[in-house]
Amino acid sequence: xxxxxxxxxxxxxxxxxxxxxxxxxxxxxxxxxxxxxxxxxxxxxxxxxxxxxxxxxxxxxxxxxxxxxxxxxxxxxxxxxxxxxxxxxxxxxxxxxxxxxxxxxxxxxxxxxxxxxxxxxxxxxxxxxxxxxxxxxxxxxxxxxxxxxxxxxxxxxxxxxxxxxxxxxxxxxxxxxxxxxxxxxxxxxxxxxxxxxxxxxxxxxxxxxxxxxxxxxxxxxxxxxxxxxxxxxxxxxxxxxxxxxxxxxxxxxxxxxxxxxxxxxxxxxxxxxxxxxxxxxxxxxxxxxxxxxxxxxxxxxxxxxxxxxxxxxxxxxxxxxxxxxxxxxxxxxxxxxxxxxxxxxxxxxxxxxxxxxxxxxxxxxxxxxxxxxxxxxxxxxxxxxxxxxxxxxxxxxxxxx
Ligand SMILES: Cc1cc2nc3c(=O)[nH]c(=O)nc-3n(C[C@H](O)[C@H](O)[C@H](O)COP(=O)(O)OP(=O)(O)OC[C@H]3O[C@@H](n4cnc5c(N)ncnc54)[C@H](O)[C@@H]3O)c2cc1C
Numbered sequence: 001x002x003x004x005x006x007x008x009x010x011x012x013x014x015x016x017x018x019x020x021x022x023x024x025x026x027x028x029x030x031x032x033x034x035x036x037x038x039x040x041x042x043x044x045x046x047x048x049x050x051x052x053x054x055x056x057x058x059x060x061x062x063x064x065x066x067x068x069x070x071x072x073x074x075x076x077x078x079x080x081x082x083x084x085x086x087x088x089x090x091x092x093x094x095x096x097x098x099x100x101x102x103x104x105x106x107x108x109x110x111x112x113x114x115x116x117x118x119x120x121x122x123x124x125x126x127x128x129x130x131x132x133x134x135x136x137x138x139x140x141x142x143x144x145x146x147x148x149x150x151x152x153x154x155x156x157x158x159x160x161x162x163x164x165x166x167x168x169x170x171x172x173x174x175x176x177x178x179x180x181x182x183x184x185x186x187x188x189x190x191x192x193x194x195x196x197x198x199x200x201x202x203x204x205x206x207x208x209x210x211x212x213x214x215x216x217x218x219x220x221x222x223x224x225x226x227x228x229x230x231x232x233x234x235x236x237x238x239x240x241x242x243x244x245x246x247x248x249x250x251x252x253x254x255x256x257x258x259x260x261x262x263x264x265x266x267x268x269x270x271x272x273x274x275x276x277x278x279x280x281x282x283x284x285x286x287x288x289x290x291x292x293x294x295x296x297x298x299x300x301x302x303x304x305x306x307x308x309x310x311x312x313x314x315x316x317x318x319x320x321x322x323x324x325x326x327x328x329x330x331x332x333x334x335x336x337x338x339x340x341x342x343x344x345x346x347x348x349x350x351x352x353x354x355x356x357x358x359x360x361x362x363x364x365x366x367x368x369x370x371x372x373x374x375x376x377x378x379x380x381x382x383x384x385x386x387x388x389x390x391x392x393x394x395x396x397x398x399x400x401x
């Protein structure tokens with residue numbers, strides 16, 4: 001087995017590292033000081049222009065849509081580099097939830113939907129959001145939704161209450177999961193419908209405070225009401241009743257992107273941990289790194305990150321070579337394993353920094369606040385663990401565990 005990076009990827013990764021260092025990392029301080037994503041947007045757009053100039057725009061998108069046309073495993077490598085900053089993916093136009101929305105529009109969008117929604121997203125001219133989770137029903141059971149879309153002539157009329165519609169603030173449109181076929185089997189009841197945010201009846205109630213921060217623009221999570229929102233039936237994405245299937249297809253590669261982004265976060269935290277260990281004097285001439293407990297954190301972190309990366313690349317390779325269905329178990333494994341490694345590495349890095357670790361003078365506190373959610377979104381850890389264990393037990397003859 002060849003673990004080396006192909007020449008093409010070596011050169012791409014080197015260029016991305018350069019741009020991350022010169023254009024993206026310096027913006028972290030601006031974001032922390034301004035405390036607002038929207039206020040930082042002019043600088044972010046300037047960085048985006050540099051990315052376009054260097055031909056590194058939208059690595060995950062096919063070339064015909066202005067991207068680099070990287071495969072899933074290639075993009076995974078890139079995602080790790082970009083993940084080292086909270087702003088990396090946005091600057092390169094492969095941020096969630098837009099990347100997932102672009103992917104499903106490519107796969108299921110009509111010509112008109114591609115022109116009106118995908119084109120501007122791919123150019124980075126607009127943003128979008130994905131509106132599925134509801135406050136009153138468990139997101140862990142995606143077949144149970146209260147939001148309804150009822151046909152009325154040539155339109156759908158949508159009524160429902162959603163929350164954690166990430167990045168809705170300032171987005172041009174939402175991909176809304178709504179029940180269109182209530183009498184169908186559970187997995188065939190919902191559809192995905194494109195709803196412009198300017199549609200009368202669509203109300204952004206609030207950006208929900210997360211760990212004490214309300215956020216804004218792309219870096220926010222909204223509560224949204226759909227009060228009899230009327231959109232043309234032509235806004236249906238894919239076939240009616242296929243919402244669940246499309247969501248599953250979106251989540252497979254999406255989990256690879258997230259997991260490699262988390263590995264990027266781990267690498268950044270690991271680097272900070274080691275720098276701290278190598279520079280902080282605990283007594284004259286006595287470095288923090290001479291303490292065995294810190295050495296243990298470094299060794300455990302290194303092992304966890306390396307194991308996580310191999311697992312994610314293997315899952316990406318399985319999706320590419322054998323399809324999403326064959327990769328289901330690997331994808332579930334990485335979802336909870338990598339989230340756990342990230343939590344541990346971040347915690348150790350913060351601890352090693354003492355009081356500095358909980359300030360915004362390093363990116364550690366930002367990551368710690370906003371990445372705790374990694375164990376909840378895209379399927380809570382427990383859902384994935386149960387799914388994996390059930391599949392394994394089935395091979396041992398245990399049915400319906
Ligand atoms: C930061 C963030 C961003 C998000 N972005 C979006 C977005 O853009 N669009 C969107 O639609 N949604 C989004 N979500 C919502 C997310 O998908 C849901 O929070 C998730 O699916 C869990 O649903 P829930 O919150 O309703 O928790 P519940 O489904 O009520 O589950 C609560 C807990 O129960 C436990 N549990 C659940 N099922 C099982 C089981 N089978 N066995 C054992 N234990 C179980 C788990 O510990 C779980 O955390 C986001 C969430 C967060 C935190």
